[in-house]
Amino acid sequence: MENRIRILTVEDESNIRRFVKLALENENYEVFEADGVKRGLIEAATRRPDLVVLDLGLPDGDGLEFITDLRAWSSIPIIVLSARSNENDKISALDAGADDYLVKPFGAGELLARVRAQLRRQQPGTPNEPFIRFSDVCIDPVRRVVEKNGAPIHLTPIEYRILIFMTSQPDRVITHQQLLKAIWGPGHTEDMHYIRVHMANLRKKIEENASMPRHLITEAGIGYRFVPAPA
Numbered sequence: 198m199e200n201r202i203r204i205l206t207v208e209d210e211s212n213i214r215r216f217v218k219l220a221l222e223n224e225n226y227e228v229f230e231a232d233g234v235k236r237g238l239i240e241a242a243t244r245r246p247d248l249v250v251l252d253l254g255l256p257d258g259d260g261l262e263f264i265t266d267l268r269a270w271s272s273i274p275i276i277v278l279s280a281r282s283n284e285n286d287k288i289s290a291l292d293a294g295a296d297d298y299l300v301k302p303f304g305a306g307e308l309l310a311r312v313r314a315q316l317r318r319q320q321p322g323t324p325n326e327p328f329i330r331f332s333d334v335c336i337d338p339v340r341r342v343v344e345k346n347g348a349p350i351h352l353t354p355i356e357y358r359i360l361i362f363m364t365s366q367p368d369r370v371i372t373h374q375q376l377l378k379a380i381w382g383p384g385h386t387e388d389m390h391y392i393r394v395h396m397a398n399l400r401k402k403i404e405e406n407a408s409m410p411r412h413l414i415t416e417a418g419i420g421y422r423f424v425p426a427p428a
Contacts, residue, residue, distance in 0.1 A: 201227040202316065205246040207237035207263060209256050217250055220305040234258035238266055246273065248315055253279040253290065261293050268294035274315035278303065284418035288372050291419065296369050314368035329364050331412055331425040334403060336364065355380065356399045363413065363423040372420040396421065
């Protein structure tokens with residue numbers, strides 16, 4: 198029997214839930230539904246889905262509660278679908294543990310692309326391939342060497358740590374605060390200029406065109422995303 202990918206949709210608007218379900222089922226995903234926080238958590242615990250598509254505005258609580266509760270025992274990817282377009286709402290969801298954020302209204306094509314990106318992150322890597330490769334860049338984490346077109350490029354220690362942190366979480370939105378905490382520590386979560394300067398320098402060394410990056414993508418007002426294989 199075919200082992201299909203299981204996706205849980207937590208959404209109280211029946212028309213949107215139906216739209217998401219049809220889009221996912223057309224890609225041969227197995228879809229389960231819930232219309233609130235409590236039902237969603239029960240379904241997540243019993244169905245053990247591979248991914249969750251979550252609305253934030255639910256009748257019995259905020260979607261952030263769902264994220265927090267789910268993250269206490271599971272690391273499955275969560276894609277938020279929400280009418281809330283405010284940057285602070287996006288940051289709150291991502292900091293709580295969401296992996297991606299899509300603002301309503303949205304198209305089926307973009308939703309499915311986000312779903313595929315998150316599912317790719319869950320696929321185990323090849324154990325005999327220690328390198329990280331994208332475009333013409335190759336990173337050897339063991340030797341701490343980065344090459345472009347086969348030639349070594351010099352990164353500062355901070356640039357190298359940013360690159361490793363970003364490439365270890367492909368296709369995931371990483372907030373400024375998450376990046377600052379990971380690289381500089383919890384005492385620097387407001388020092389946005391640190392990131393801007395180092396990211397600009399890193400793009401000059403990694404990207405073909407630093408002004409139009411294809412891999413180290415800016416999520417305006419929120420943070421960054423590493424895209425290993427741009428569309």
